[in-house]
Amino acid sequence: MAKDAVGYALTALNRLAGSGLVDRMGMRRLMERMAYSLTKSGFRVITTTARAFQSSGKLGKAERLKAPGVTRELFDLNITDEQQMIRDSVQSFAEEVLRPRSEPADAEARTSDETRAAALELGLNFFAVPESLGGAATERSPVTTMLVAEDLAHGDMGQAVAILAPMSVANALTRWGNADQQSRYLPAFAEDQPPAASLAVAEPHVLFDPQQLRTTASKSGDQWVLDGEKALVPLAAEAELFLVAAQTPDGPGVFIVEGGTEGLTTSENPPMGVRAGGMRPLQLDSVQVPESNRLSAEDFDYREFVDLGTLAWCSLAVGTGQAVLDYVIPYVNEREAFGEPISHRQSVAFMVANIAMELESMRILTWRAVSRAEKGLPFHRETHLARTLVKDKAMQIGTDGVQLLGGHGYTHEYPVERWYRDMRAMGVMFGGLHL
Amino acid sequence: MNLEIPNKIKPLINNAHQVALSVFRPISRKYDRAEHEYPKELDTLSSVLDGMNEGDPDSGAGAAQTGKGRGKEDDGSVKNGANMTTCLGSLELAYGDVALLLSMPRQGLGNAAIAAVANDEQLERFGDKWAAMAITEPGTGSDSAAIRTTARDEGDHYVLNGEKIYVTSGARADCIVVWATLDPKMGRNAIKSFVVEWGTEGMELARLEKKLGIRASDTAAITFNECKVPKDNLLGDPEINPEKGFAGVMETFDNTRPLVACFALGCARASLERTQELLEESIEYDYDKPVDNASAVEAELYRMEAELEASYWLTVKSAWMADNRQPNSKEASICKAKSARVGNWITLRCVELAGSIGYNEDELLEKWSRDSKILDIFEGTQQIQQLIIARRLLGKSSKELK
Numbered sequence: 142m143a144k145d146a147v148g149y150a151l152t153a154l155n156r157l158a159g160s161g162l163v164d165r166m167g168m169r170r171l172m173e174r175m176a177y178s179l180t181k182s183g184f185r186v187i188t189t190t191a192r193a194f195q196s197s198g199k200l201g202k203a204e205r206l207k208a209p210g211v212t213r214e215l216f217d218l219n220i221t222d223e224q225q226m227i228r229d230s231v232q233s234f235a236e237e238v239l240r241p242r243s244e245p246a247d248a249e250a251r252t253s254d255e256t257r258a259a260a261l262e263l264g265l266n267f268f269a270v271p272e273s274l275g276g277a278a279t280e281r282s283p284v285t286t287m288l289v290a291e292d293l294a295h296g297d298m299g300q301a302v303a304i305l306a307p308m309s310v311a312n313a314l315t316r317w318g319n320a321d322q323q324s325r326y327l328p329a330f331a332e333d334q335p336p337a338a339s340l341a342v343a344e345p346h347v348l349f350d351p352q353q354l355r356t357t358a359s360k361s362g363d364q365w366v367l368d369g370e371k372a373l374v375p376l377a378a379e380a381e382l383f384l385v386a387a388q389t390p391d392g393p394g395v396f397i398v399e400g401g402t403e404g405l406t407t408s409e410n411p412p413m414g415v416r417a418g419g420m421r422p423l424q425l426d427s428v429q430v431p432e433s434n435r436l437s438a439e440d441f442d443y444r445e446f447v448d449l450g451t452l453a454w455c456s457l458a459v460g461t462g463q464a465v466l467d468y469v470i471p472y473v474n475e476r477e478a479f480g481e482p483i484s485h486r487q488s489v490a491f492m493v494a495n496i497a498m499e500l501e502s503m504r505i506l507t508w509r510a511v512s513r514a515e516k517g518l519p520f521h522r523e524t525h526l527a528r529t530l531v532k533d534k535a536m537q538i539g540t541d542g543v544q545l546l547g548g549h550g551y552t553h554e555y556p557v558e559r560w561y562r563d564m565r566a567m568g569v570m571f572g573g574l575h576l
Numbered sequence: 577m578n579l580e581i582p583n584k585i586k587p588l589i590n591n592a593h594q595v596a597l598s599v600f601r602p603i604s605r606k607y608d609r610a611e612h613e614y615p616k617e618l619d620t621l622s623s624v625l626d627g628m629n630e631g632d633p634d635s636g637a638g639a640a641q642t643g644k645g646r647g648k649e650d651d652g653s654v655k656n657g658a659n660m661t662t663c664l665g666s667l668e669l670a671y672g673d674v675a676l677l678l679s680m681p682r683q684g685l686g687n688a689a690i691a692a693v694a695n696d697e698q699l700e701r702f703g704d705k706w707a708a709m710a711i712t713e714p715g716t717g718s719d720s721a722a723i724r725t726t727a728r729d730e731g732d733h734y735v736l737n738g739e740k741i742y743v744t745s746g747a748r749a750d751c752i753v754v755w756a757t758l759d760p761k762m763g764r765n766a767i768k769s770f771v772v773e774w775g776t777e778g779m780e781l782a783r784l785e786k787k788l789g790i791r792a793s794d795t796a797a798i799t800f801n802e803c804k805v806p807k808d809n810l811l812g813d814p815e816i817n818p819e820k821g822f823a824g825v826m827e828t829f830d831n832t833r834p835l836v837a838c839f840a841l842g843c844a845r846a847s848l849e850r851t852q853e854l855l856e857e858s859i860e861y862d863y864d865k866p867v868d869n870a871s872a873v874e875a876e877l878y879r880m881e882a883e884l885e886a887s888y889w890l891t892v893k894s895a896w897m898a899d900n901r902q903p904n905s906k907e908a909s910i911c912k913a914k915s916a917r918v919g920n921w922i923t924l925r926c927v928e929l930a931g932s933i934g935y936n937e938d939e940l941l942e943k944w945s946r947d948s949k950i951l952d953i954f955e956g957t958q959q960i961q962q963l964i965i966a967r968r969l970l971g972k973s974s975k976e977l978k
Contacts (some may be wrong), residue, residue, distance in 0.1 A: 214578075215655075216892060217896075218579075243892040308648075348866075348869050350869050351866075367640075398727075470969060473970070474970055484972065485972070485977055487959075487966075490963070490966035490970060491962045492974070493970065494913075494966040497965060498913060498965065501910055502883075502891055505886060506882065506885060509889055510579075516578075521864075522863045523885075525864075526878070528866075528867070529867045533879075572864075
């Protein structure tokens with residue numbers, strides 16, 4: 142996999158750098174530049190291909206999950222008993238498995254195989270695959286996925302991304318795939334060894350707008366040919382399946398691309414945070430996919446496809462914000478200065494109060510948008526407003542978390558510096574996930 | 577989970593909206609200029625509203641309706657009751673004019689206090705009266721435990737002495753709910769509230785304030801000099817109970833803080849909508865562009881809309897909790913603090929975005945920006961709300977976190 146290849150190369154590079162040869166030859170600056178461009182683009186590796194996806198031929202027409210049967214007329218913030226049970230198990234998983242491993246996973250920029258295997262035990266993928274294709278989903282459940290994302294991120298946002306990315310692809314295929322696409326790709330997600338999978342929307346240029354893609358898809362015979370570069374694609378090195386957004390002659394479209402397809406490569410460009418998500422650039426150089434691999438079911442809505450990704454990120458930010466709040470409360474109560482806990486000072490206490498207030502604001506706007514999505518009501522405006530607010534408040538909470546811990550907060554001894562880096566992702570991420 | 581306003585409340589919201597547009601807005605500027613003049617148009621309106629409230633108590637608007645529904649049998653089902661309807665109705669009325677809403681007969685905070693803690697006999701006597709609330713004193717603002725007005729027990733009556741300020745509709749109301757202490761040495765637990773009717777000897781109107789905003793709403797200073805009040809006019813428990821005296825009095829505010837949040841939301845929504853209208857030709861307002869790809873003014877409008885929307889749903893949440901008998905003290909403070917600061921920011925920014933048009937009396941934008949300031953002050957300032965929230969989160973007493 143990509144990381145190993147780069148690792149070997151870096152080891153070699155390091156040996157050279159430490160050998161004294163470079164200094165003697167006056168080559169240090171050149172070396173450093175070489176190292177930079179090597180890690181940036183030098184180590185293109187092919188993406189992963191591990192299985193052949195074959196149509197199970199199970200479906201005559203596409204499965205579409207309906208909105209939950211009992212649609213309450215009353216305003217109600219209660220969740221169902223089933224959702225509470227899921228939350229309970231996800232929360233203890235996040236606390237016992239993800240949180241203790243967040244520091245090493247961040248350092249290695251990777252969620253370990255053990256952690257991902259343990260996450261499979263939660264059975265989350267089953268909720269994304271319809272019953273007829275081997276899963277357990279009988280109705281649409283963005284709200285449940287949102288709660289899961291919130292709780293996973295309370296443990297660790299980076300590992301949450303690695304866990305949620307495959308489930309996101311299954312969600313998207315269940316929501317948007319046609320019968321052939323669903324029967325070819327979905328059953329694998331309900332198997333014991335589900336594929337790693339991911340969505341690629343964001344691109345590496347400033348003021349990126351998901352409605353204005355530079356990655357192109359053009360028709361050549363019965364193939365689509367994809368060209369361009371994607372950024373911050375979760376699990377890019379190990380994913381066996383991608384959903385790639387690209388500009389077509391008739392607007393933005395989404396294409397199913399299998400890992401290992403010729404012309405599909407990834408490279409190293411480690412992000413500031415959410416590092417355990419294994420997010421990497423994805424290059425598409427004349428990547429050919431069959432005509433039938435475009436998500437073009439009649440009800441496909443690219444805007445909603447993007448919005449459901451944005452809302453997944455909002456949910457993660459809410460979970461991480463809650464983690465910050467839960468962490469700083471005991472800290473400011475225990476940390477003493479000038480003879481008393483620092484929480485006795487209004488400047489400290491009010492910062493905590495503001496974190497709570499803005500966290501609740503983030504959560505309620507996210508819940509509102511996702512609850513509308515689940516009911517099949519329009520949620521584009523609500524998503525836009527949620528993103529607009531969440532990205533600002535999330536970063537404020539991230540920076541206040543570090544501030545409250547002072548010098549401690551700036552070191553890796555404490556988790557707040559990682560949350561600070563993670564929270565910045567909310568402002569730049571599009572796609573990657575899908576509720 | 578469902579974050580939609582139920583259809584059954586929509587007729588009430590619409591009624592209140594119609595009142596806002598047809599009754600309040602046309603006289604908004606008139607009574608902003610004519611401070612201290614009674615808006616007589618409100619008498620007709622309040623009769624209409626009384627009729628609505630009696631016809632369907634669950635969908636009434638006005639402070640007197642908060643807290644109701646708590647006494648009802650709980651069958652465990654989800655409720656969208658009086659707290660929510662009152663909030664949403666008030667929001668629409670505040671969209672018309674906050675000051676006129678505050679001046680509505682029989683909808684004062686005193687009425688909310690009576691509705692919350694009065695016994696049956698008192699409800700009978702005061703239920704139809706317009707009651708104002710008198711807490712603040714010249715030396716006591718946010719620190720309501722430090723009030724100095726005394727109530728001396730003289731057998732069959734109490735004798736009140738002291739000065740109250742910032743009594744909303746104090747001169748127009750029929751009676752005042754006065755906070756006074758039975759014994760200044762006993763601290764906050766000795767503080768009780770008394771209904772004092774105008775005409776009681778020793779009760780005098782000292783002056784009406786001239787204010788930055790909410791000018792249609794009268795703000796009175798009232799003095800009590802050896803003022804005799806019948807024993808039966810004390811609201812709640814007459815004993816000084818160290819366990820829960822003051823806390824009980826403060827509980828009223830858990831019901832009224834979301835209401836004030838709604839005032840802020842209505843006022844801010846009015847400003848934002850008018851500003852969007854004025855800017856219509858200058859902006860390309862859609863929800864497709866990420867906020868950082870929009871022009872500066874578009875981005876600002878998106879942010880205002882998002883903040884307003886968040887404040888709105890936080891307020892609905894806290895009213896929903898009250899309707900469903902969940903303790904909501906922290907949430908009530910969160911929605912009040914959030915809505916009030918967001919409301920003030922929006923109204924002031926809207927004046928700025930509208931430029932010189934927003935800064936004069938042809939538009940109501942400048943008025944709304946003056947009105948909104950009080951909403952971040954009364955019923956607990958921004959800072960008091962933050963103290964309440966912080967103490968709850970951190971598990972601190974008022975002695976530890978001052």
